[in-house]
Amino acid sequence: MFNWFKTAMLMAAIMALFGAVGAALGGKQGMLLALVLGGGMNFFSYWFSDKMVLKMYNAREVDEFSAPQFYNMVRELAAKARMPMPKVYIIDEAQPNAFATGRNPENAAVAATTGILRLLSAREIRGVMAHELAHVQHRDILISTISATMAGAISMLANFAMFFGGRDSEGRPANPIVSILVMILAPLAATVIQMAISRAREYEADRGGAEISGDPDALADALEKINAYARGIPMATAEAHPETAQMMIMNPLSGGGLRGLFSTHPPAEERVARLRAMASGY
Template identity: 75%
Template sequence: MFNWFKTGILMAGITALFVVVGGMLGGEQGMLMALLFAFGMNFFSYWFSDKMVLKMMNAREVDEVAAPHFYRMVQELSQRANLPMPKVYLIDEAAPNAFATGRNPQHAAVAATTGILRILSEREIRGVMAHELAHVKNRDILISTISATMAGALSALANFAMFFGSRDSEGRPSNPIATILVAILAPLAASLIQMAISRAREYEADRGGAEICGDPEALASALDKIQRYAAGQHFDAVEHHPETAQMMIMNPLSGGGISGLFSTHPPTVERVSRLMEMARTGTYPV
């Protein structure tokens, strides 16, 4: 129930941002059009955003014939988690990463890059895929998929407002400085909404993934290795669609310093520390 509540908050917050940008574009009529567009995007996101994200990532579906070892690993972990078997995808990218998508456990998909399969041991890959299945089990894959689609659409709308100008409620041109501010701040606000939900979600998926695979140290080792190998490597699909970064097990666009404060993912060192504490004591720190 709480995950549905979070989904509702996310959709309401980004819908409100659509209305604000719509108002800047065309006054009251623009607000109405933006509201209708947001409702349409919400509907589309619920039913089709997983397919859109997989296409953005250039993911290809694999089965027991195309990727037997990896497919059977996901199958075994799904059984351990009491989940329906998700669709399994591979992404031909050197950057190590993975994500889950779909509107519910019955319509879920998990994806991993070929890079992550190369650099991680079998034990570590199990930890990563267990993490992704924890996202499926927690039913928060809908949140990440919708937020990625909606944030991308909002950024496009905000850019439209900046380049083509905006109107007040009486149809007169608006203050260009205000238009530029909205074009910058609206996508930033959408990112902050994503960040607030995503950070807590990653901790919970780490805990759930460690329980599914029964090996917290494996996931901790995988996270540490992914961070080290990902440094300096570009995940081209995410570079072109940065709104999808929050879906990954580790944000390939995050950095240190100020940028780290706005990352959609918690610090890796903290994630590893919590998992190692779970390995030592059997409990995950709150």
């Protein structure tokens, strides 16, 4: 419940930030234009990103005949969660990882790499797939799309102001010093909030997945193994398309970059600790 409340507060914060930036830089017309453009791009992403991402990773769809154990595991978990059966995919990648995509439970897909299927036990894979189904159940693709729309619109406003000059809410030229500060800090703040939303959704998917599987320790064990192995095994597609990293159960990007505030995933150690605490109550 706390993570849902946190997500709601963060969503309210990014929307409030958009309103403030729009008033400071774009005026009413600029704010509306940025929202329409950002919404249009993310509307396309919301409807077609599942097919794009699956194709990007060369995912191959499997069924009860080509991958019976894996497919039937997902079917059992989906039935337990009272969800429609998603499409199931396998990705030929050595790095242990998995993700879910799709705009709603009726149009969802889950995918796992060959690396994770080799590394984990059947019990641990079950925990991982329950986590991915929880993402679908919680409609996290919709939440991430809305947050991305707001963050993208804020960045667009900053770009408009950079090239055409800022405007206040009445359409008059804005204070240049204020405009420069907002142009620099607003996109940064939007990104921080967007990443915080992503981390909150991961915690909630861990909790939801543990409830679906009925085995928090299985997911905790899986996260420990994935965290230990994933960093040492590069995933070329994720490196080429880092925007897809937030979809994975564990950050697939190798080293470098800022962590903490700008991480799409919570620390693995904290996720494991929460799951262990949850298991003690079972």
